Amino acid sequence: MLTNLFISNIVLIDALSLDFEEGFSTFTGETGAGKSILLDAIALSIGTRGDLSLIRKGSEEAIACSTFSIKKKHPVFKILEEYNLVDHSDPTQIRLRRILHPKRSKAFVNDIPVGVSVLKEIGQQILEIHGQFDSLFNAAIHRNILDQLITEKNFQTTKEKLKNIFDHWKTQEQKLKTLKYKKDSAAQQRILFHSIQQDLSSLEILENEELCLLSEREKIADFGNMAKSIQRVNMLFTEPTFIKEFHSVLSTIEKSDSTALNPLRLPLKTIESNILEVDAVSSDLLQKTQSLALRLNEIDERLHTLRMMAKKYGVTTDQLPQLLQDAEQGLTEDLEADIIFCEKEITSIKEKYIEQADILSVFRKKQAETLSKNVESELNFLQLKQARFHVHIQKLDLAQATISGLDQVEFQIAANKGQDFAPLIKAASGGEASRIMLAIKAIISTSINLGTIIFDEIETGVGGATATAIGERLKILSQHTQVLSITHSPQVTAKSDQHYLVKKEHQAHTTKTSVGLLTNQQRLEEIARMLSGATITEASLSAAKDLL
Numbered sequence: 101m102l103t104n105l106f107i108s109n110i111v112l113i114d115a116l117s118l119d120f121e122e123g124f125s126t127f128t129g130e131t132g133a134g135k136s137i138l139l140d141a142i143a144l145s146i147g148t149r150g151d152l153s154l155i156r157k158g159s160e161e162a163i164a165c166s167t168f169s170i171k172k173k174h175p176v177f178k179i180l181e182e183y184n185l186v187d188h189s190d191p192t193q194i195r196l197r198r199i200l201h202p203k204r205s206k207a208f209v210n211d212i213p214v215g216v217s218v219l220k221e222i223g224q225q226i227l228e229i230h231g232q233f234d235s236l237f238n239a240a241i242h243r244n245i246l247d248q249l250i251t252e253k254n255f256q257t258t259k260e261k262l263k264n265i266f267d268h269w270k271t272q273e274q275k276l277k278t279l280k281y282k283k284d285s286a287a288q289q290r291i292l293f294h295s296i297q298q299d300l301s302s303l304e305i306l307e308n309e310e311l312c313l314l315s316e317r318e319k320i321a322d323f324g325n326m327a328k329s330i331q332r333v334n335m336l337f338t339e340p341t342f343i344k345e346f347h348s349v350l351s352t353i354e355k356s357d358s359t360a361l362n363p364l365r366l367p368l369k370t371i372e373s374n375i376l377e378v379d380a381v382s383s384d385l386l387q388k389t390q391s392l393a394l395r396l397n398e399i400d401e402r403l404h405t406l407r408m409m410a411k412k413y414g415v416t417t418d419q420l421p422q423l424l425q426d427a428e429q430g431l432t433e434d435l436e437a438d439i440i441f442c443e444k445e446i447t448s449i450k451e452k453y454i455e456q457a458d459i460l461s462v463f464r465k466k467q468a469e470t471l472s473k474n475v476e477s478e479l480n481f482l483q484l485k486q487a488r489f490h491v492h493i494q495k496l497d498l499a500q501a502t503i504s505g506l507d508q509v510e511f512q513i514a515a516n517k518g519q520d521f522a523p524l525i526k527a528a529s530g531g532e533a534s535r536i537m538l539a540i541k542a543i544i545s546t547s548i549n550l551g552t553i554i555f556d557e558i559e560t561g562v563g564g565a566t567a568t569a570i571g572e573r574l575k576i577l578s579q580h581t582q583v584l585s586i587t588h589s590p591q592v593t594a595k596s597d598q599h600y601l602v603k604k605e606h607q608a609h610t611t612k613t614s615v616g617l618l619t620n621q622q623r624l625e626e627i628a629r630m631l632s633g634a635t636i637t638e639a640s641l642s643a644a645k646d647l648l
Contacts, residue, residue, distance in 0.1 A: 101582035109159035124578035129602030134613030146223025243509035296427035478539035571595035594647035
């Protein structure tokens, strides 16, 4: 419910803070006093108005802030959570504020800057200003309203079951669409798959093969860098002239009988043995180097082949094994069988959908009869005795199926005898339409949270017993939702719980509008004024007491 309205510099109001209570509140005052300014300010705060003409003359900006107290299960909290706008210090309180400025207007929810569209989306969830844009004129919400009035547990269970079936249906339809697309492109795909199989199957590509080859190549390359050193060692110790000269010296010393040469004999024999070992080892290493050179060439050729295939098919070398696997699977895939199976499953799902949709329709038709009777009873009470109300339910084609079934629901009215039923927005005059909206809301408010509703002169064009009936129905409506009404009717005013007076005050150089909550005595006098005009008489006071 609306708990406070703060206004600053809007038209004739320079500063105003109004607190509100639950129930039924009325605003009265002479014509031109500024009652419509309150509506403009509230509309500004919830994002449905934003005319710069609202800024008070001589002021730079206008401010309107509406504060609401909302029950925790209210649907608006999903929107607040979606935009991260919940006030965690007081989650049940929502502050909607708009600052109107010629150059930089701003909007806030719980003091957090937002776009006007977000402000409006939230505002429309918790407050409705009754008029030509009344939400009930929108036939798109009628099915949801009817559904909320159905209290049978089996209805909600069936509705949830239907939702799951519908979701499964749409999933399978998307799957079938994908299968048919694959089938249509299968001929071209099979050519590609054959090419992949032909190119890759004989290669026997291993997992992570490129990485392993690169690692092996690096090791071989490091060994290859030492080949020149090994070759130089081998050439040095196997050089023919050196070997011949060494053996000649060794032979001469071995043949000599001189004991002075004995210290040379053992080292020279060791050198001879080492030369032979170096020759053998270096020769083996040179032979291994040649083998590694061949292996290096093989690795380079393999890497070239892998990279060429990867480039050809637009993948990485690591993806080549999976590409081959997918191609082989694609060549063996039987799309036609999958399509037939999917089509049969969709047919079965549709049958289940229709079965559950028909059950929902039975519930809705039963509730539609109850709602029609109850609304017509309210219309009769509101002096629309010839009016007839009808909930029209039309079964949609399966092609128009929705997550809520096959029922298209529309509230219709025949305002006068002999008229055909027609949509609410087309079937009644302004005064009749207001009473029709009130009748419907009085019925549905017992089951649906309507938020705060504001009526602007709903009694226009009627008086006497009809005005009294309107006041009584507003009172009944306020038992389930907060109701605010701007009115010129003493009969309507007398039924309210709180009564606010809107006054225009002329000062030296300006005019201001003020709003105040009336005491019981002040309220009596205001209703008497509404009955008799400017001069309050004993008769009007007595009549006011009778109304109260």
